[in-house]
Amino acid sequence: MMSLGLVASAGAAEYYASDNYYSLENGTDQSLWQGSGAQALGLEGKVETATFERILEGKLPDGSEINASRGEHRAGLDLTFSAPKSVSLVALVGKDHRVVDAFRASVAQTLVWAEKNLSQARVWRDGRQVTENTGNLLVATFTHDVSRQLDPQLHVHAVVAGATLASDGKWHSLKNDEIYQHQRTLGAVHNAYLREGLEKLGYELVPGNNPVLGEFEIAGISRAQIEAFSERRAQILAVLDKDGRSSPREREIAALATRRDKEPAMDREERGKVWAEKAARVGLNLQPIIAAAMERSARGETFWSRMVEGVRGIHARGLEVAAAMGLTPRSGDALVPERKGALTPQAFAAAQAVASAVRDLGENEAGFNRLDLVRAALERRGPINAEVVEARIAQLQDKGLLLGNERMVTPASMLALEQRAAHEIAAGRGAVGAFADRPTAALRVQQAAANLGMRPLNTGQLRAAVGVLATNDRVQLVQGGAGTGKSAALVPVATLLREEGTQVHALAIATRTARDFGEKLGVEGKSVASFLARYRPVLDGTASPEQVANTARELRGAWIMVDETSLVGTEQFEKLVRLANLAGAERLVMIGDTKQLQAIAAGKPFEQAQERGTPTSPVTENLRAASPQMKAVAAALEREDLPGAFAALKDRTLELPRLEGVETAAAIWVSRSPEEREQTLLLTLSRAMRSSLNTAVQEQRADKGELGKQTHVQTVLDRVTITREGARQMRAYREGHIVTFNSNLRAQKIGRGERGRVVGHDGERVRLEMQDGRVQTFTPGRLPHNLQHDAVSVFAEKRIALHAGDPIRWTTNDHARGLANSDVAKVESIGKHGIAVSTKDGEAINLKHGDPMLERLDLAYAVNAHIAQGMTAKDGIMVLSESERLLNSTRSFLVAATRFTGDAVLIVDDAHKIERDVARNPGDKTSAIEVVRGRAVENEPDKRDPAMTDELRRLGAALGPEFVWAVLTNKERELTLEKGLERSEPGRGSVGRELDRERDMERGR
Structure with a gap:
């Protein structure tokens, strides 16, 4: 494990360098200078406290002095590398001093890797300040061997000074951003080096209890024995569990909150006796484990060398190694194009690990950081380290299978998918007939709105309605910010279509959103996934003539409308456009907002389509914001003025510690009348905070006597988020997790609908206790590769208390009873046979014990941003925490802050840090074309994909050279969003003037 902290000041030097409390038995130096920066200064061997202190002050031995960064010199960072507990036990209790050396060596290797990949400085070049990779760090390392509770805990503090030597020959302040961003990758790199070193020493390793980042333990030491020597960890977990928190940032905060002064020092002999007595008490005998490891090491034998003994053929040996890693090689895998036997077992393992990691990351992101790919590959464990993985990534880039640069990469297949989507959109240009000409369409749509009792459509709404009716293009986009009434603009359009006998399909990513959208349009709403599943054979080319005919009958001439399209990933987006073309749909109308939350799946096709x-x-x-406060917030966010938005909320902002903030938010909500509560949204960004708010409100309502006195404690299933590729990894299955099977796995004798509880692991197999009591083994690596849905779902169990009067929210769909994921219901009564609930439509449903929906619900007092997108309430209470840094993004804040018509209260634990984090983290996804443009395409327009080139030629003939110039200079978005091009830019002509006229008309000039 690796944790990161700031070194507050040079005064910390004494703490790290002191040896009166921490002392190693094997006589090695407790401290060492490391890093190329130290070598450049002639620093080596033991760290002298005085020199170390001056360096932390920014005063280097060669006379250089580091200038303050942004007004204050940063002393440095503390990268604390901690050995797995079993490794500490073998090294410190079992006294295998080889392990201490291997651990220190793994830290040194990780620091070399960090120098190469993460060391940066800001330097002046050609009159401007740029960031450069310096390739050197100045590090003082200190090896310690006990925790604050005096448990054996081998760890190294690698104190990275805030200084690095740049290409100009001068020392500069170290830019920490990359180290912070990739601290998890540092942990994975270190685990791989340590794993490699211990395997050379003959130790057999098994996955850790939570094997993220490739964490492991030494085989033969039980979980109970490990936990007996882990009092410090138990303290931290207790605090996290109490508040329902789990993120790395929250672990750091919990560690600080539970940190206490060091225990009184014990001498080495006394401490050894205490450890030996505890080992005897828990039945831990380390000597046989150490002796066996030494024997294997003397024979030059490792786990991986034994794995391939007697296996004939290089390819067969590679398959054995991959199987032991839990990987199942795919035949015809584009990311492993080498012929059989062309790769050594280690190279084959690296190839399979990288291919698996690309698929894993690629399910959610079109482009990803190369260092994240290194981390994900190393999490597959095996006989691989960072160098081997990086070499494989470089090979794939050389072969053109991964595109990008040293920072960002994307699979070539994702670029091809984006190109196909662009080609399909272009194929629909001019391919359909207009419903009516523009004047007629405007008159008819306003009349339809009046007939429906709607107010007249405003300028933007009318333009959208007329645009989709009067166009000859099959694909039409409607772009609008939160609360602009963009979907409402299509209500009279759908009415006109239905009056003409035209089929209308209403779609959205979420079933609940699709149903609500369908109700607006007067048709049945369907999820995008279910709609595409119906026509899957047509899309994949396996449809029978009858299926093709049915598809044509259902979709030819139909209008397909998709709400919240920003949440649709590239794969589904491309299928929607392709299906519309194949079936001859009259129109595919996609509605969304490029500023709100984007798809969980890879890509941002709605935004891309506009840019193209x-x-x-x-x-x-x-149209949503009604109060002065909300109007100010909406206006600020529209002009991308985040400080302005926070300023508009300032008078209604409360700054309180996290737990107090949760209780205060609950108290504000509970203090309101039932009618006011119905119109007040209690909103946060994370599932953990949502759970805390739910519990706090429930407890306060119970104290007021508002809930039924009888309590029903229900165990519910909380989904564990994993990708389809991640489901093939052993690390996805922790003891106690519930695994449900969504496909028939005949080869493993598991049927669709079966479920089991994880009770253990046997190598690459998971042991499950099934519902009928039998124990079934399941091999994740053998899951099918080609499924369009999740073959398995994994859940953690959570216990919640239910009372009559509690609102609940469904966490899955029950189509038979019309229950949609995220829909709200109310507990009406609790009986000995189950609970009775009423749906939002007033329908009564009895959930008897054993009803599957009893497990698929949660309290519904609070919502998070993903649930809230598309919702509207009169008032709001927003609760944000600085500890949820990764979730505090511009997009999520925009969604949260634009749900309300009236007033909002903002409760935060650190207003300054939250505003800073929201500003720094846009929450953007990337596209494959953006990754490629970062390398070449911007300056080489002739290398654009053929679909785009053909489209540009056609559009250029119609719209003139200004449009083509805008696209080639990557400024098509200004045209698409009708911002216009600056008059000083070359090439401005008919297109720019037309945009000016359109904008002036909108403003009523």
């Missing part, structure tokens, strides 16, 4: 010039109707007038 797909016809788009902007809807800009905010």
Whole structure:
């Protein structure tokens, strides 16, 4: 494990260098200078406290002095590398001093890797300040051997001074951003080096209890024995468990909150006796484990060398190694194109690990950081380290299978998918007939709105409605910010279509959103996934003539409308457009907002489509915000002024510690009348905070006597988020997890609908206790590769208390009873046979014990941003925590802050840090074309994909050279969003003037 902390000041030098409390038995130096920066200064061997202190002050031995960064010199960072507990036990209790040396060596190797990949400085070049990779760090390492509770804990403090030597020959302040961003990768790199070193010493290793980042333990030491020597960890976990928290940042905070002064020092002999007595008490005999390891090491034998003994053929040996890693090689895998036997077992293992990691990351991101790919590959464990993985990534880039640069990469297959989507959109240009001409369409749609009792459509809404009716293009986009009434603009359109007998399909990613959208349009709403599943054979080319005919009958001439399209990933987006073309749909109308939350799946196709010039109707007038506060917030966010948005909320912002903030938010909500509560949204960004708010509100309502006195404690299933590729990894299955099977796995004798509880692991197999009591083994690595859905779902169990009067939210769909994921119901009564609930439509449902929906619910007092997108409430209470740094993004804040028509209260634990984090983290996804453009495409327009080139030629003939110039200079978004190009830019002509006229008309000039 690796944790990261700031070194507050040079005064910390004495703490790290002191040896009166920590002392190693094997006589090695407790401290060492490391890093190329130290070598450049002639620093080697033991760290002298005085020199170390001056360096932390920014005063280097060669006379250089580090200038303060942003007004204050940063002393440095403390990278604390901790050995797995079993490794500490073998090294310190079992006294295998080889392990201490291997651990220190693994830290040194990790620091070399960090120098190469993470060391940066800001330097002046050509009159501007740029960031450069310096390739050197100045590090003082201190090896310690006990925790604050005097448990055996081998760890190294690698104190990275805030100084690095740049290409100009001068020392500069170290830029810490990359180290912070990739601290998890540092942990994975260190685990791989340590694993390699211990395997050379003959130790057999098994996955850790929570084997993220490739964490492991030494075989033969039980979990109970490990936990007996882990009092410090138990303290931290107790605090996290109490508040329902689990993120790395929250672990850091919990560690600080539970930190206490050091225990009184014991001498080495006394401490050894205490450890020996505890080992005897828990039945831990380390000597046989150490002796066996030494024997294997003397024979030059490792786990991996034994794995391939007697296996004939290089390819067969590679398959054995991959199987032991839990990987199942795919035939015809584009990311492993080498012929059989062309790769050594280690190279084959690296190839399979990288291919698996690309698929894993690629399910959620079109492009990803190369260092994240290194981390994900190393998490597969095996006989691989960072160098081997990086070499494999470089090979894939040389072969053109991974595209990008030294920072960002994307699979070539993702670029091809984006190109196909662009080609399909282009294929629909001019391919359909207009419903009516523009004047007629405007008159008819306003009349339809009046007939429906709607107020007249405003300028933006009318332009969107007319745009989709009067176009000859099959694909039409409607872009509008939160609360602009963009989907409402299509209500009269759908009415006109239905009056003409035209089939209308209403779709959205979430079933609940699709149902609500369908109700607006007067048709049945369907999820995008279920809609595409119906026509899967047509899309994959396996449809029978009858299926093709049915598809044509259902979709030819139909209008397909998709709400919240920003949440649709590239794969589904491409299928929707392709299906519309194949079936001859009259129109595919996609509605969304490029500023709100983006798809969980890879890509951002709605935004890309706009950037590529797909016809788009902007809807800009905010109809939701009614109060001065919300109007100010909405206006600030529209102009991307985050400080302005926070300033508009300042008078209603409370700054309180996290737990107090949760209780205060609950108290504000509970203090309101039932009618006011119905119109007040209690909103946060994370599942953990949502759970805390739910519990706090429930407890306060119970104290007021508002809930039924009888309590029903229900065990519910909380989904563990994993990708389809991640489901093939052993690390996804922790003891106690519930695994449900969504496909028939005949080869493993498991049927669809079966489920089991994880009770242990046997190598690459998971042991499950099934519902009928039998124990079934399951091999994740053998899951099918080609499924379009999740073959398995994994859940953690959570216990919640239910009372009559509690609102609940479903966490899955029950189509038979019309229950949709995220829909709200109310507990009406609790009986000995189950609970009775009423749905939002007033329907009564009895959930008897054993009903599957009893496990698929949660309290519904609070919602998070993903649930809230698309919702509207009169008032709001937003609760944000600085500890949830990764979730505090511009997009999530925008969604949270634009749900309300009236007023909002903002409760935070650190207003300054939250505003800073929201500003720093846009929450953006990336596209494959953006990754490629970062390398070459911007400056080489002739290398653009053929679909785009053909489209540009056609559009250029129609719209003139200004449009083509805008696209080639990557400024098509300004055209698409009707911002216009600056008059000083070359090439501005008919297109720019037309945009000016359109904008002036909208403003009523």
